[in-house]
Amino acid sequence: MSSEHLDQSLPSVDHPASPDGPRVPRLLIFDVNETLSDMSPMAKRFKDVGAPAHLAATWFAGLLRDGFALAAVDSSDSFAHIAAESLRVGLHGLPLNRGAADAVSYIMDGFAGLPVHDDVPDGIGALGGLGIRLVTLSNGSASVAQALFDRAGIREHFEGLLTVEDAGRWKPAPEAYAYALQECGVDPEDAMVVAVHPWDIDGASRAGLATAWVNRTDGLYPEYFSAPDLRAVSLTDLADQLG
Incomplete structure (x- = not known):
């Protein structure tokens, strides 16, 4: 702009x-x-897919950390890409009640209703x-x-x-x-x-x-x-x- x-x-x-x-x-x-x-409603999104609700805060802090890490080495990526990819990694191995890709999409969709x-x-x-x-x-x-x-x-x-x-x-x-x-x-x-x-x-x-x-x-x-x-x-x- x-x-x-x-x-x-x-x-x-x-x-x-x-x-x-x-x-x-x-x-x-x-x-x-x-x-x-x-952003407190995001915790329920985690719970809905079978992940611990408290993981929402950990995930958000982690995606900020990774954005900062990229900036520290003169690089950058979009918030949406880092958020979704860090979700994919963070949800790996958890006993989810749906497929991993669907779980990531469901949680990311939560931003649209905050x-x-x-x-x-x-x-x-x-x-x-x-x-x-x-x-x-x-x-x-x-x-x-x-x-x-x-x-x-x-x-x-x-x-x-x-x-x-x-x-x-x-x-x-x-x-x-x-x-x-x-x-x-x-x-x-x-x-x-x-x-x-x-x-x-x-x-x-x-x-x-x-x-x-x-x-x-x-x-x-x-x-x-x-x-x-x-x-x-x-x-x-x-x-x-x-x-």
């Missing part, structure tokens, strides 16, 4: 530096998987109402984000749905964030990445962007990663802080 196709006609607002926090951004860049989408987290519709609406531009930058495909937002009724708030598939490198590689900034025509100091993943916060921070960590589960932030500029328990909380 070229930057000339992104709608930059949103109302202009003053974005002064705050004495109590980072400069209010002109652009918010949202992670999608787990940050906006609620909901957003409860705080997302109101939070995105509130953030959009502040006059801040909103886009996504996902390690997944833009079509998955499009369908997710259409179901949730929030697509109108996003001027663009960006994916690392067009950047050629998965987050948290710096090239991924640079791609989003270039597409949106924004300098790093005017952008903020919003994510639930500390690794995404760290990568964005190292690329010069401001960051907001969404911590819905009262978790701990790893000290070996760059600390987020803002910490929020929900997107509505983040909107309150930025507003």
Whole structure:
């Protein structure tokens, strides 16, 4: 998606530096998987095919690891391909109640029906109402984000749905964030990445962007990663802080 196709006609607002926090951004860049989408229903998909429900979390962490590993050696592959192939490998040898290929397809189809987290519709609406531009930058495909937002009724708030598939490198590689900034025509100091993943916060921070960590589960932030500029328990909380 070229930057000339992104709608930059949103109302202009003053974005002064705050004495109590980072400069209010002109652009918010949202992670999608787990940050906006609620992936908990995927556990039932595993259970439906005869696999342990807890394997869903292990599988998702593993596919992210493999995407990062490819990025570390200057390579890349699509989220869908890595997800399906890692499923094929992870389900091997389990007493499934259907064929392996059918089980992989059934679990992958679960992405098409995921909901957003409860705080997302109101939070995105509130953030959009502040006059801040909103886009996504996902390690997944833009079509998955499009369908997710259409179901949730929030697509109108996003001027663009960006994916690392067009950047050629998965987050948290710096090239991924640079791609989003270039597409949106924004300098790093005017952008903020919003994510639930500390690794995404760290990568964005190292690329010069401001960051907001969404911590819905009262978790701990790893000290070996760059600390987020803002910490929020929900997107509505983040909107309150930025507003």
